[in-house]
Amino acid sequence: MSDTGDNDRGSEEIAAIEDSDIYADDGSVRSDFLMHVGAAIADRDTIYLRKHVAGLHASELGDLLEAIQPEQRLALVSLLGKEFDLAALTEVDEAIRLDIVEHLPNEQIAEAIGEMDSDDAVYILEDLDQEDQEEILAKLPFTERVRLRRSLDYPESTAGRRMQTEFVAVPPFWTVGQTIDYMREDEDLPDSFTQIFVIDPTFKLLGTVDLDRVLRTKRSVKIDAIMRDTSHSVPAEMDQEEAAQLFEQYDLLSAAVVDDNGRLVGVLTIDDVVDVIQEEAEEDLLRLSGVGDEELSDSVAEASRSRVPWLFVNSMTACISASVIGLFDATIQQIVALAILMPIVAGMGGNAGSQTMTVTVRALATRGLDIHNAPRIIRREAGVGLLNGMIFGSLIGLVAGLWFQDPDIGGIIATAMLINMMAAALAGILIPLLLDKSGADPAVSSAVFVTAITDVTGFFSFLGIATWWFQVT
Amino acid sequence: MSDTGDNDRGSEEIAAIEDSDIYADDGSVRSDFLMHVGAAIADRDTIYLRKHVAGLHASELGDLLEAIQPEQRLALVSLLGKEFDLAALTEVDEAIRLDIVEHLPNEQIAEAIGEMDSDDAVYILEDLDQEDQEEILAKLPFTERVRLRRSLDYPESTAGRRMQTEFVAVPPFWTVGQTIDYMREDEDLPDSFTQIFVIDPTFKLLGTVDLDRVLRTKRSVKIDAIMRDTSHSVPAEMDQEEAAQLFEQYDLLSAAVVDDNGRLVGVLTIDDVVDVIQEEAEEDLLRLSGVGDEELSDSVAEASRSRVPWLFVNSMTACISASVIGLFDATIQQIVALAILMPIVAGMGGNAGSQTMTVTVRALATRGLDIHNAPRIIRREAGVGLLNGMIFGSLIGLVAGLWFQDPDIGGIIATAMLINMMAAALAGILIPLLLDKSGADPAVSSAVFVTAITDVTGFFSFLGIATWWFQVT
Numbered sequence: 001m002s003d004t005g006d007n008d009r010g011s012e013e014i015a016a017i018e019d020s021d022i023y024a025d026d027g028s029v030r031s032d033f034l035m036h037v038g039a040a041i042a043d044r045d046t047i048y049l050r051k052h053v054a055g056l057h058a059s060e061l062g063d064l065l066e067a068i069q070p071e072q073r074l075a076l077v078s079l080l081g082k083e084f085d086l087a088a089l090t091e092v093d094e095a096i097r098l099d100i101v102e103h104l105p106n107e108q109i110a111e112a113i114g115e116m117d118s119d120d121a122v123y124i125l126e127d128l129d130q131e132d133q134e135e136i137l138a139k140l141p142f143t144e145r146v147r148l149r150r151s152l153d154y155p156e157s158t159a160g161r162r163m164q165t166e167f168v169a170v171p172p173f174w175t176v177g178q179t180i181d182y183m184r185e186d187e188d189l190p191d192s193f194t195q196i197f198v199i200d201p202t203f204k205l206l207g208t209v210d211l212d213r214v215l216r217t218k219r220s221v222k223i224d225a226i227m228r229d230t231s232h233s234v235p236a237e238m239d240q241e242e243a244a245q246l247f248e249q250y251d252l253l254s255a256a257v258v259d260d261n262g263r264l265v266g267v268l269t270i271d272d273v274v275d276v277i278q279e280e281a282e283e284d285l286l287r288l289s290g291v292g293d294e295e296l297s298d299s300v301a302e303a304s305r306s307r308v309p310w311l312f313v314n315s316m317t318a319c320i321s322a323s324v325i326g327l328f329d330a331t332i333q334q335i336v337a338l339a340i341l342m343p344i345v346a347g348m349g350g351n352a353g354s355q356t357m358t359v360t361v362r363a364l365a366t367r368g369l370d371i372h373n374a375p376r377i378i379r380r381e382a383g384v385g386l387l388n389g390m391i392f393g394s395l396i397g398l399v400a401g402l403w404f405q406d407p408d409i410g411g412i413i414a415t416a417m418l419i420n421m422m423a424a425a426l427a428g429i430l431i432p433l434l435l436d437k438s439g440a441d442p443a444v445s446s447a448v449f450v451t452a453i454t455d456v457t458g459f460f461s462f463l464g465i466a467t468w469w470f471q472v473t
Numbered sequence: 474m475s476d477t478g479d480n481d482r483g484s485e486e487i488a489a490i491e492d493s494d495i496y497a498d499d500g501s502v503r504s505d506f507l508m509h510v511g512a513a514i515a516d517r518d519t520i521y522l523r524k525h526v527a528g529l530h531a532s533e534l535g536d537l538l539e540a541i542q543p544e545q546r547l548a549l550v551s552l553l554g555k556e557f558d559l560a561a562l563t564e565v566d567e568a569i570r571l572d573i574v575e576h577l578p579n580e581q582i583a584e585a586i587g588e589m590d591s592d593d594a595v596y597i598l599e600d601l602d603q604e605d606q607e608e609i610l611a612k613l614p615f616t617e618r619v620r621l622r623r624s625l626d627y628p629e630s631t632a633g634r635r636m637q638t639e640f641v642a643v644p645p646f647w648t649v650g651q652t653i654d655y656m657r658e659d660e661d662l663p664d665s666f667t668q669i670f671v672i673d674p675t676f677k678l679l680g681t682v683d684l685d686r687v688l689r690t691k692r693s694v695k696i697d698a699i700m701r702d703t704s705h706s707v708p709a710e711m712d713q714e715e716a717a718q719l720f721e722q723y724d725l726l727s728a729a730v731v732d733d734n735g736r737l738v739g740v741l742t743i744d745d746v747v748d749v750i751q752e753e754a755e756e757d758l759l760r761l762s763g764v765g766d767e768e769l770s771d772s773v774a775e776a777s778r779s780r781v782p783w784l785f786v787n788s789m790t791a792c793i794s795a796s797v798i799g800l801f802d803a804t805i806q807q808i809v810a811l812a813i814l815m816p817i818v819a820g821m822g823g824n825a826g827s828q829t830m831t832v833t834v835r836a837l838a839t840r841g842l843d844i845h846n847a848p849r850i851i852r853r854e855a856g857v858g859l860l861n862g863m864i865f866g867s868l869i870g871l872v873a874g875l876w877f878q879d880p881d882i883g884g885i886i887a888t889a890m891l892i893n894m895m896a897a898a899l900a901g902i903l904i905p906l907l908l909d910k911s912g913a914d915p916a917v918s919s920a921v922f923v924t925a926i927t928d929v930t931g932f933f934s935f936l937g938i939a940t941w942w943f944q945v946t
Contacts, residue, residue, distance in 0.1 A: 027718070028843030059722045067845045183688045193685050194667045194726065211684040212666050215656045245500070248751070249532045251744040253667065253726060270743050271724040277747065278721070281754035282835055288758070289831035290824065296832075296841050300856035307828050307861060314824045315865055318817040319872060325816070329809045336802045339812035343798070343928070344791040346816065351763065351787045355780050358762035359769075362755055368769050370501030372540045383773035388780065392788055399792060455816070 022060055029067040038068060041075050049076070054083040062091025065100075066297075074103050086112035090123045093297040098127055106132060110139035113148075117191055119164040119272055122151045126161070150265065159243045160236030162276070163257040163266030166190035169197040170223055172206055177219030194253045195267070198227045203263040205230055205256050233258050234268055243268060244276045245367070284365055287443035288358065290314070313448050321346070321455035328463035331470070337404045338466050341413055344400075346458035348392055349420035353450040356381050356428025361442050364432060378429055385425025389418040412469055416462035423457040424450070495533055502540040511541065514548050522549070527556040535564025538573075539770075547576050559585035563596045566770040571600055579605060583612035586621075590664055592637040592745055595624045599634070623738065632716045633709030635749070636730040636739030639663035642670040643696055645679055650692030667726045668740070671700045676736040678703055678729050706731050707741055716741055717749045718840070757838055760916035761831065763787070786921050794819070794928035801936035804943070810877045811939050814886055817873075819931035821865055822893035826923040829854050829901025834915050837905060851902055858898025862891040885942055889935035896930040897923070 024030045033052075040048040053076070056064065065073055065088060077084050077100055086109065089097045101109065101124065113121040113136065125133055125148065133152070137145050147165040154160025168189060170179050179196065183189065196214065198207040207227030217226050233256040234243045246252065247270060257266040286294065290310025294303055325332070325342070332339045360377075363369035369377060393414040401410025431449045432442035497503045506525075513521040526549070529537065538546055538561060550557050550573055559582065562570045574582065574597065586594040586609065598606055598621065606625070610618050620638040627633025641662060643652050652669065656662065669687065671680040680700030690699050706729040707716045719725065720743060730739040759767065763783025767776055798805070798815070805812045833850075836842035842850060866887040874883025904922045905915035 026843065027840045028845060031844075034845065057723060059724075066841075067843070180688055183685075184691060189685075189689065192683060210665060211688060212656075212662075215653055215684060215687065216662065218657060248747055250530060251532075253743065270726065270747070274721055274743070274747060274750065277750055278754070278839070281751070281758070282839075285754070285758050285761070285835055286831060288762075289827050291828050291832055294832065296836055296846070296850060298853075300853055300860060303853060303857045304860045304864075307825070307857065308864065310828070311821065311824060311861060311865055312868075315817070315821060315869060318820045319869075321820075322813050322817055325813045329813065332812050333806060333809050336806050336812075339805050339809075339815075340795050340798045340802065342812075343816055343819065343932075344788070344795055347791045347794075347924075347928070348784065348788060351784060352780070354762050355764050355783070358759060359764055359767065362758055363769055366751070366755075367500045368539070370499065370540070371504075372501060372507065373769070377769060380771075380773055380776060384776045384780065387773060387777045388784060391777075391781065392784055396788060396792075451820075455820070459816075 022056065022064065029063055034064075034067055037064065037076070038072060041068075041072050041079065044079060046079050046081075049079055050083055054080055054085070056085075056088075058085050058087035059091045061085055061088035065092050065096060073100060077104065082108070082111075086124065087116060087120050090120050093295040094127060095295060095297040097124070101128065106135050107139065110136045114140055114144055117164050118147055118151060118166060118266075119162060119269070121148055122161065126152060126156070154236055157240050158236065159234045159238045159240060159257050159268050160265070162240050162243075162272050163236070163268050164190065164272075165266045167197055167256075167264070167267045168193055169199045169203075169264060171200070172198050172222070172224035172227065174223050175219060176214055176217045176221050176223065176226070179214060179223060180219070193267075196223075197256055197264055197267070198223055199264055205233055205258050205262060205264045208256060230256055235260075236265055240273075240276045241280050244273045244280070247273045248277070280365070284361065284443045287441065288361060288447060290447065310448075314451070317448060317452040317455070320452065321459055324456050324459045325463065327460075328467055331463055331467045335409075335466065335470065337400075337406070337409055338463060341400055341409070342459055342462050344396060345413060345416050345420055345462045346455045348396070348417060349424040349454035349458045350451050352385065352388060352421045353424030353428040353454045354447065356384070356425050357432055357446050357450050360429045360432040361446060364436050364442055369433075374433060378426075378433075381425045381429045382422065385422045386418075389421030392421065393417040408469060409466075412465050413462060416458065416465055419461045420454060420458040424454045427453040495529065495537065502536055507537075507540055510537065510549070511545060514541075514545050514552065517552060519552050519554075522552055523556055527553055527558070529558075529561075531558050531560035532564045534558055534561035538565050538569060546573060550577065555581070555584075559597065560589060560593050563593050566768040567600060568768060568770040570597070574601060579608050580612065583609045587613055587617055590637050591617075591620055591624060591639060591739075592635060592742070594621055595634065599625060599629070627709055630713050631709065632707045632711045632713060632730050632741050633738070635713050635716075635745050636709070636741050637663065637745075638739045640670055640729075640737070640740045641666055642672045642676075642737060644673070645671050645695070645697035645700065647696050648692060649687055649690045649694050649696065649699070652687060652696060653692070666740075670729055670737055670740075671696055672737055678706055678731050678735060678737045681729060703729055708733075709738055713749045714753050717746045717753070720746045721750070753838070757834065757916045760914065761834060761920055763920065783921075787924070790921060790925040790928070793925065794932055797929050797932045798936065800933075801940055804936055804940045808882075808939065808943065810873075810879070810882055811936060814873055814882070815932055815935050817869060818886060818889050818893055818935045819928045821869070821890060822897040822927035822931045823924055825858065825861060825894045826897030826901040826927045827920065829857070829898050830905055830919050830923050833902045833905040834919060837909050837915055842906075847906060851899075851906075854898045854902045855895065858895045859891075862894030865894065866890040881942060882939075885938050886935060889931065889938055892934045893927060893931040897927045900926040 022029055022033050037053060053061065053064065068076065073096065089100060113124065125136065137148060140148070151161055151163060151165060168183065170182065194211055196209045196211065197205060198209065199205055208230050209223060209227045213226050232246055232250050232252060234246065236257050236259050246255065252270065254267050254269045256264055257268050259265050290307065292306035292309065294306040360369065396417055397410040397414030400413045401407050427450045432446045435442040435446060495502055495506050510526060526534065526537065541549065546569065562573060586597065598609065610621060613621070624634055624636060624638060641656065643655065668681050668683055670678060671682065672678055681703050682696060682700045686699050705719055705723050705725060707719065709730050709732050719728065725743065727740050727742045729737055730741050732738050763780065765779035765782065767779040833842065869890055870883040870887030873886045874880050900923045905919045908915040908919060
């Protein structure tokens with residue numbers, strides 16, 4: 001989230017950190033460093049902490065906070081005092097962030113937030129309750145307060161909430177020379193930027209100029225001669241995921257955020273977008289396995305709560321599958337081999353279905369799958385189901401026939417597997433497609449339906465065919 | 474991959490595209506646009522295609538290529554002729570890229586590649602066979618050829634392979650003024666850049682300066698007074714995933730790529746890193762569901778092949794689970810209710826295990842889980858397993874007891890579920906951790922082991938306890 005650290009620190013400090021990299025080869029924080037920090041916290045050795053911890057990059061300090069014992073975190077923050085870089089809080093789990101913020105005096109938060117880029121400030125403010133938020137905002141200078149309020153007024157997960165409200169904007173009639181002089185003199189610029197915006201007196205966005213374009217152009221040239229039209233500006237209400245797709249599609253480094261009237265209100269930068277991409281990919285992965293909003297720092301009760309809904313729905317569908325088996329209890333009593341083999345039919349169908357489903361959900365998320373190629377992909381998946389059904393139907397049929405010395409059993413399980421793997425393929429692609437079309441998130445609920453279908457189809461086809469074949473009454 | 478399109482096109486063209494956005498609201502290419510393009514291809518209407526297709530952004534052209542019928546693709550490319558923007562090929566599935574490249578004359582490829590940024594050029598060249606690669610390289614100017622060869626010499630998926638070899642580098646004793654003048658006059662600069670590098674006469678990297686820093690500094694200041702030490706330079710041999718983590722951690726926009734001797738050989742940019750992040754997230758997701766390297770454009774045979782290995786391993790473990798059931802055939806014959814209920818025990822364990830496993834694999838991939846917090850997370854997962862085991866053991870025990878009017882069955886399934894969900898939790902976290910520690914990719918093989926353990930434990934505990942309780946002999 002933050003890029004303030006790098007710019008604020010002098011070169012000597014960075015060199016010092018490079019010499020004493022805090023990470024071990026596997027990417028975790030070095031154990032000896034953790035030990036030293038732990039000892040320094042226990043000894044209240046503020047000299048050591050100021051020297052070796054206060055100068056860390058915000059994301060390194062964040063990793064350190066996550067690596068030390070939970071009870072050491074508040075102690076470290078209070079020992080660092082004013083030298084604690086609050087930007088580190090944008091790099092830690094929400095639970096840790098809230099815990100620390102709640103224990104910090106609002107004065108210190110307000111002071112730190114006043115110095116942060118607005119996107120980092122909002123990231124910390126948005127989790128606080130209304131009262132603390134107001135108290136902190138009240139301590140800030142007027143313009144700062146107005147800016148942060150504007151971001152906070154946009155709904156969560158929108159471009160407006162994620163944007164940075166500091167930006168460089170110039171009128172179109174300025175020359176490149178004027179623009180450069182302005183940037184040399186103005187003290188109030190964002191900490192880092194890659195693009196200048198061109199606006200009219202009402203702040204309506206006219207265009208953008210990349211910094212390299214400014215540097216490559218003679219001083220006498222007017223800005224409007226080198227500005228680009230902003231075909232990729234982002235409405236403040238746009239969902240952050242949609243904005244991230246714009247960045248990916250057009251390889252943007254930053255994009256203007258505009259309000260309903262086309263007025264420039266902020267800038268969305270690629271570092272925030274990278275975080276969004278990571279979050280969305282993680283969300284899809286966790287949703288597919290039925291895990292809710294969950295963080296590593298969650299307690300047993302919180303983690304349990306995030307997983308119970310999915311397990312509950314699955315226990316319902318498992319009971320339905322069981323009742324399908326119950327229809328054939330007479331058959332099973334006569335031929336116990338069926339009970340032994342039936343989980344293979346259901347399980348292989350479940351695996352094949354989840355393969356197809358994962359490919360489909362991912363393709364929908366990355367917009368690789370749409371109405372134009374859906375018919376082709378459905379045909380392909382049906383083909384894959386048929387082919388793999390024949391391969392594994394034959395294989396398992398052979399194994400089962402030899403195992404129970406009964407070719408009939410082999411033939412029955414082979415047929416049931418072929419049927420179930422076809423059903424798995426169709427369920428795996430059609431269910432996510434239908435959920436997506438109806439506006440639901442296919443990652444959330446596809447797996448429940450797919451598993452239910454492969455279980456029911458597997459048990460019903462296998463036991464049903466056997467009952468018919470062996471004429472059990 | 475490419476950002477050339479935006480800079481090359483004039484503002485009028487961009488405005489025209491904005492007016493006629495090629496995308497529908499759901500993000501797919503607009504159907505009427507596809508129809509017009511299809512008709513134009515059929516009519517060999519090069520005027521329409523040059524006007525409405527040749528000017529598209531590379532990524533839009535890529536989406537169009539993926540959306541039209543496979544047989545139209547080569548026709549479109551050949552109708553566009555020299556106006557076909559090869560950068561679009563960096564935006565399409567590998568199969569489509571290879572198909573088109575194989576049908577293009579090497580002269581045209583060489584010419585287009587000479588104008589591309591080197592990272593895009595390498596992206597297209599690396600898939601070609603040795604012979605075509607050499608023929609195309611031979612047609613390029615000397616410096617270009619040397620640069621591309623250098624990238625291609627680095628192994629796949631390294632920073633060296635993904636880097637761009639065009640960059641701006643200046644000596645430390647230049648002033649800001651000299652640097653700006655150089656950039657104004659040199660025609661041979663990269664298409665876009667955000668950072669300039671500071672090097673000594675042997676190309677050894679001394680530091681970097683962000684463009685905004687250059688613009689904010691007076692002309693008389695020396696570069697070495699404003700340069701930053703490059704603590705985040707990337708060795709060319711570094712794996713691209715590791716490099717991506719550096720970008721995320723330090724919010725980099727670009728990073729110097731250096732060879733073994735610390736000499737600057739290229740620059741890695743955030744747009745390539747975003748692609749890497751997407752690819753890696755996708756890989757984890759697909760691996761967890763047992764899907765190999767697969768693309769939407771793959772044929773039935775290719776897709777089948779990517780999924781058979783996983784299904785095969787699963788069919789083996791399914792047979793092992795079945796043989797566990799076989800141990801208790803006498804019990805099942807006496808009490809058919811057990812056969813009806815046993816898939817619930819195994820299935821719920823499988824679901825709980827895959828929840829824990831997904832959380833673990835994701836935490837390992839993002840380095841959130843390491844040796845410092847592993848003991849805590851293992852304890853937490855055991856706690857979650859115990860808690861959810863008690864919840865769902867009681868629930869299913871109650872349902873089963875009422876269903877079969879037999880409190881013994883209810884008690885037995887409740888106990889077995891508690892055991893299996895504890896086993897699932899431990900398998901779900903320990904197996905990925907052990908695989909990771911032994912150097913294997915936990916995303917690839919965790920699920921097989923976890924499912925095998927929950928199936929075997931589920932069947933064995935449920936049927937075993939029942940056999941002992943009901944004294945079946």
